[in-house]
Amino acid sequence: MSGDRVTTGMDGVVVRVVADDGTVGIGESGTVGVTFDVQHASSQLAGVKVLASAVLGVDPRSPQSAHRCMTAAMTGHPYAKSPIDIAVWDLAARAAGVPLWKLLGGDGAEATPLYRPVQGATPAEAVAKAHERLNQDYRRLQVKVGDDPIVDAQRVLAVRAAVGDEIVIFADANCGFSLSSARRFVRELGAGGAGIFLEQPCATLTDCAHLRDSWSGPMVMDECITSLAALLEAHRLGVADGVTVKLTRVGGITPAVTIRDVAVQLGIGVTVEDASGCNLADTTFAHMNASTPARLRTHTVDFDSWVTITHVDGPSSRDGAFLRPQADLPGLGLTLREDMFGDPFVDVSA
Ligand SMILES: [Mg+2]
Numbered sequence: 154m155s156g157d158r159v160t161t162g163m164d165g166v167v168v169r170v171v172a173d174d175g176t177v178g179i180g181e182s183g184t185v186g187v188t189f190d191v192q193h194a195s196s197q198l199a200g201v202k203v204l205a206s207a208v209l210g211v212d213p214r215s216p217q218s219a220h221r222c223m224t225a226a227m228t229g230h231p232y233a234k235s236p237i238d239i240a241v242w243d244l245a246a247r248a249a250g251v252p253l254w255k256l257l258g259g260d261g262a263e264a265t266p267l268y269r270p271v272q273g274a275t276p277a278e279a280v281a282k283a284h285e286r287l288n289q290d291y292r293r294l295q296v297k298v299g300d301d302p303i304v305d306a307q308r309v310l311a312v313r314a315a316v317g318d319e320i321v322i323f324a325d326a327n328c329g330f331s332l333s334s335a336r337r338f339v340r341e342l343g344a345g346g347a348g349i350f351l352e353q354p355c356a357t358l359t360d361c362a363h364l365r366d367s368w369s370g371p372m373v374m375d376e377c378i379t380s381l382a383a384l385l386e387a388h389r390l391g392v393a394d395g396v397t398v399k400l401t402r403v404g405g406i407t408p409a410v411t412i413r414d415v416a417v418q419l420g421i422g423v424t425v426e427d428a429s430g431c432n433l434a435d436t437t438f439a440h441m442n443a444s445t446p447a448r449l450r451t452h453t454v455d456f457d458s459w460v461t462i463t464h465v466d467g468p469s470s471r472d473g474a475f476l477r478p479q480a481d482l483p484g485l486g487l488t489l490r491e492d493m494f495g496d497p498f499v500d501v502s503a
Contacts, residue, residue, distance in 0.1 A: 163186055163194065164184070164194040165181060165183035165430060165431070166182050166198065167180070167181050167464065168182075168236040169240060170208075170213060170241055170244050172213050176244055176247050178213065178245070179433065179485065179488075179489055180405075180437070181239065182232060182401045182405075182430070183401065183427070183430050183434070184197055184401065184429070185428040190399075192232040192401065192428075196230065196232075196233070197233050198499075200232070201233050201237065201498075202499040203226060203227060203233075204233055205501045207223055207227070208222050208223060208237060208241070209501055209502070209503055216241045216242045216407055219237070219238070220404070220405065223237065231408070232401045232404075234404040238404065239400065239406055242256070243484040243485045246483055247484035250483050252481060252483065253437075253484055254440040254478050257406070257440060257441065257444035259443045262477060264443075264475035266451075266452045266475055267291055267455050267471070267476055268293035268321070268453070269286045269293070269295065269454075271297070271312060272297060277311070280312055280315040283316055287316065290473050292474050293323070294312065294316065294320060294321070294322050295323040296324050296325070297326075298329070298338065299325075299326030302330065302334045302341060305338055305341075307341075309347055309349060310342065310343075321350070322349045323351075324338075324350070324351055325375070326351075326353055327353060330354045330355050331355065331360075332363055332364060335355050336367045339364070339370075346368065346370040350373055351370060351371065352372075352375055357377070364392075372395075373396065373397065373422075373424075374387045374396050375396070375399070378398060379403065380403065380408070381411055381412050381415060384396060384421075396412075396421055396422070398425050398426075399426060399428055400426075400441070402428070409441065413445060417445065422449050422450075423445050423450065424442075424451045424452055425441040426438050426453045431457055431462055431465070432457040432463060432464075432467075432487070433485070434456055435454075435469075435471070436465075436479075436485050436486070438453055438476070439470040439476045442476065453476050455471045455476055464489065465489055465490060466487065467479075
């Protein structure tokens, strides 16, 4: 990641909720190490153990009710609430006999364009990786920046020159720039800013707002979007031409829907995704993005292409350069591959 941070592997949490009539819902959440967000996998396990008892007995056909029970049982720790919340939404959609995108208010099983990060320490390495991504059908690239502002700008300019103006490029600093480094970076890009979207250049909304003195191009907030209040503040400061809503960061589908719907009302482009996961996670935000109005649906990721594990049976949500939910199966349309799992870390029942 930006800023010399390295993650080589990660634990994920998978939750299965079972209703009285035997209907099952499943949800996945991963914390992608401890250097990305204020999250820790061990804390997530501990939190899920507490929250599992809190939602026991709630009517799962109302995911919002289940989320209120979790909020009453524990302040904060959204990353512990997220896998349970997602599993309850899956169950609610299965109980209703509809795909999740329909329960979330979508018009259809609509596709969301995929982006793929471009790594590489030097301009030549980044260009080689960009070509590899284009050969894999991706048409939206995310170049990681946030280290040396001069080299970062050289890499972005090299990728832009190599792929042409048709390819969408996001430069994502993952909060890695100081304000002065961010100013240097955008100055090095030159007039027109290489036509990029600048994603989360600095760690705070205040510094991102100060950067507006130097950058008039599109700016997208990711790490700062932790809540609806954060979204409204980002909008007030003029730094949210787009936002990324990560399910694990905000506490699952229930709060993500609220943040997404307000962003849509404000005319802000929205990406719904997460920090990590497998096909189960991909499919969850395939459904979420399909229920976002197309004019403000930005793009998303396909973690199934990043990882070596397949732990669900059912259709892949990857469709070439797009992520698309299945059209008709109830809920997320996936079942857990039981052989991929050991004993549950917690198992509570009435
Ligand atoms: Mg980002």
